[in-house]
Amino acid sequence: MDTKPNLLIIGAGGVGAVTVHKAAQFAADFGTIVLASRTRAKLEALAGDVAARFPNVTIEVRTVNARDAADVEALIKTVDAGLVVNVASPYCNKAIVDACLATGAHYLDTAVAEEEHVENMPAPWYEIFEFTRRPSFAENRQNAVLGIGFDPGVVNVFCAYAAKHLLDEIETIDIIDVNGGDHGRYFATNFDPDTNLREIREDVVYWEDGGYKTIGHHSRKMTVTLPVVGEHTVYSMGHDELHSLPYKFPKAKRIEFWMGFGERYLRVFEVLENLGLTSSIPVEVEGHKIAPVKMVKAVLPDPASLAAGYTGEVCIGCDIHGTKDGAPRRVFVYSTCDHTDCYAEVGSQAISYTTGVPVMTAALLLARGNWNPGTMVNVEELDPDPFLDLMPKVGIDWSVMDLPPDGGWSDAGQ
Numbered sequence: 001m002d003t004k005p006n007l008l009i010i011g012a013g014g015v016g017a018v019t020v021h022k023a024a025q026f027a028a029d030f031g032t033i034v035l036a037s038r039t040r041a042k043l044e045a046l047a048g049d050v051a052a053r054f055p056n057v058t059i060e061v062r063t064v065n066a067r068d069a070a071d072v073e074a075l076i077k078t079v080d081a082g083l084v085v086n087v088a089s090p091y092c093n094k095a096i097v098d099a100c101l102a103t104g105a106h107y108l109d110t111a112v113a114e115e116e117h118v119e120n121m122p123a124p125w126y127e128i129f130e131f132t133r134r135p136s137f138a139e140n141r142q143n144a145v146l147g148i149g150f151d152p153g154v155v156n157v158f159c160a161y162a163a164k165h166l167l168d169e170i171e172t173i174d175i176i177d178v179n180g181g182d183h184g185r186y187f188a189t190n191f192d193p194d195t196n197l198r199e200i201r202e203d204v205v206y207w208e209d210g211g212y213k214t215i216g217h218h219s220r221k222m223t224v225t226l227p228v229v230g231e232h233t234v235y236s237m238g239h240d241e242l243h244s245l246p247y248k249f250p251k252a253k254r255i256e257f258w259m260g261f262g263e264r265y266l267r268v269f270e271v272l273e274n275l276g277l278t279s280s281i282p283v284e285v286e287g288h289k290i291a292p293v294k295m296v297k298a299v300l301p302d303p304a305s306l307a308a309g310y311t312g313e314v315c316i317g318c319d320i321h322g323t324k325d326g327a328p329r330r331v332f333v334y335s336t337c338d339h340t341d342c343y344a345e346v347g348s349q350a351i352s353y354t355t356g357v358p359v360m361t362a363a364l365l366l367a368r369g370n371w372n373p374g375t376m377v378n379v380e381e382l383d384p385d386p387f388l389d390l391m392p393k394v395g396i397d398w399s400v401m402d403l404p405p406d407g408g409w410s411d412a413g414q
Contacts, residue, residue: 006033007030008036010096012043016088017304017346019359021049021345027057030083034061036062069102070099072099076100083366084105091116096109097129101136101137109145110153119280123205137376145377151240151316152239156241158398159249159320160248161333172321173255173318181349182311188300188306190351191303191351191352192297194297197293202217205238205243206254206256207245207255227401279292303349307347307348310350319403335397337350360394371386
């Protein structure tokens, strides 16, 4: 961008808190920094927290209904935002994207758009809403970078990096996400319970042999031994990045996402599911329509409240099989992050941190002109090198390790 863009961050939850702290840390790259969400008290508290850490940076706050495109459009015009970072609920994506198109603001988000009361959307998810807007962004020469949290996001960058530097051909991609931390609560979700429980409950969609396959949740599992967090059982799960990566790697035989769950978490989830309490389809309760998962969300801890006592680390990465110079090669490209360190730095837990840091890294690349696709893209379509050079400076490092090409994780050796 020719001048420093005014930055508008929409969303003041756990990820929004990390994002605005990181924006303040790199305030010299932006004009004004504005934080917006529905609740003024929450905005003012967060702006005050940022001011305590960065006393020379001003964070403006505005209230907005992020599900109303006209309201978002008016806000973008009022603050003259050149760059909009959407870290609100994925239910807000449609309104925010359309508001950006109407105003010419560049757009970033961390998750695919969802309909609040629709489950098991057909694959590929990005074709339902986002990709229908791609021609408009291209016509406007306007940037939109989709799904740039960690997963989706950094894992997509890892795949692009592996294709550029580590492998000549990619055969399989296993994206693995393990939280080895402990928040001390009996049961809690690390981000919005509405979104988290829904994605666990829905059918698993993954890519195999040139098409999408669907299986029941928790019906496939494996044991992995990852750096720092050690041995964990991970389960195949549907996830956003699986709905864009096959466009970049159509010859891959399989692309699959795996997430770690503890036994207690699975037991509680099973009870909630069997009682119908994870459903996002509204039921009538004393004359009012409400989705059961909303009731569960109301009684669970706010994910942001977990940060103060969270200990342990997370490890997220891509186990990629392929060939290099005609020989089999298998690499694990990954990052780790410590909950306690994240809290000390920005007052957040590592799950929020590993989403906020990547989206701010991408915002900086757009603001500085290192990325300028002039259309709507998923992050794996862009050059991975500038991102992976900058992300450690923003807060998260990354590594590559070689694994036995023909072995399982039990043979990996840590």
